[in-house]
């Protein structure tokens with residue numbers, strides 16, 4: 001198995017694959033300092049693969065050939081949107097993830113919104129604009145608050161929830177005139193702000209059949225009580241009680257199935273993992289915020305801890321177009337939670353090179369796995385090398401037990417400038433819907 005990426009998500013995937021009976025060896029490229037630590041985590045060995053040119057299609061195909069990979073699993077969205085799965089398929093190598101023409105669900109928010117309209121998928125009302133004059137007319141007409149989104153991939157920085165018209169105009173100007181995101185911001189989506197609570201629904205699919213994972217919740221703001229700037233995600237847990245089984249059935253019927261069927265009908269068959277970002281409105285309506293075409297990070301760390309069985313076979317069967325929904329089972333009485341430990345200055349300008357202490361002690365806490373993300377080795381020490389540094393992940397028989405274990409492990413770890421949220425999984429929602 002070849003896993004592409006270097007975050008905690010890929011660490012969680014690699015360990016899940018190493019536990020899978022069908023797997024002999026897992027290679028992670030580029031991986032991180034923790035890939036070596038994880039080497040003996042399952043029945044299969046895990047090691048780092050070398051990919052000096054980054055995750056370009058050519059470099060990935062070359063590495064997959066060299067490693068004789070039976071299956072390549074792509075972690076991040078950028079290579080998917082660049083067509084890495086198309087290149088692997090053309091080389092005769094099995095790959096888990098959508099082709100370029102299906103990855104557009106995440107790669108273009110304008111495509112996503114129009115697709116949702118075409119297929120009757122509930123989402124916020126929107127306009128698509130390409131000039132500042134058009135943007136201004138829409139902003140004046142709709143008023144604030146209003147959401148301003150760059151069309152293309154912006155590493156999570158392309159969405160502004162503007163509370164005033166002036167703020168919305170400024171965001172539109174930065175994208176359309178100042179070209180802050182280059183071509184990714186040449187088209188802008190202006191949409192209504194949806195009130196409510198967010199939840200992530202991830203589905204493994206072969207383009208037709210579905211394996212629906214338990215609902216997960218991310219915590220996107222940098223600091224406790226949902227304040228501070230947006231981040232890639234500061235922590236997650238699953239399952240979330242926000243979606244009852246009846247609501248999950250609605251999400252499947254109204255959002256997931258129409259997406260998979262709509263993509264097939266438009267000759268863009270979707271294989272891989274579809275990650276629907278859902279807003280549950282105060283009236284209890286599930287609306288689609290966005291689709292991602294990959295596992296969420298840190299949702300993946302929590303979700304992988306809930307799966308028993310052969311996760312590798314789940315992914316391989318999806319890639320082959322014959323999803324084996326019995327390859328894995330979702331643990332009925334297990335809860336999982338991941339707490340991100342972030343570097344000094346994250347998300348604006350994370351600092352690298354701080355020495356990390358306490359990893360062994362943290363990893364020894366019952367039910368805990370410390371996934372590395374932005375880490376590197378330097379002179380025998382493990383040091384920070386990215387914004388999100390570690391994902392401390394714990395399981396328990398209850399969410400409270402998982403939480404207690406995760407924070408016990410967090411307390412054992414330290415590095416200069418380390419910050420994390422203390423309120424992961426302290427759900428504010430009173431009752432499930």
Ligand code: AMP
Pocket residue numbers: 124147149159161191192193194195198220277289290
């Ligand atoms: P997106 O990448 O489109 O999901 O946007 C990133 C984040 O911005 C989401 O996870 C939400 O927290 C927020 N967001 C996006 N669209 C809306 C909306 N229409 N109403 C409220 N919040 C939104």
Ligand code: GLY
Pocket residue numbers: 218232233292295296297298299
């Ligand atoms: N945690 C949100 C994401 O992966 O996009």
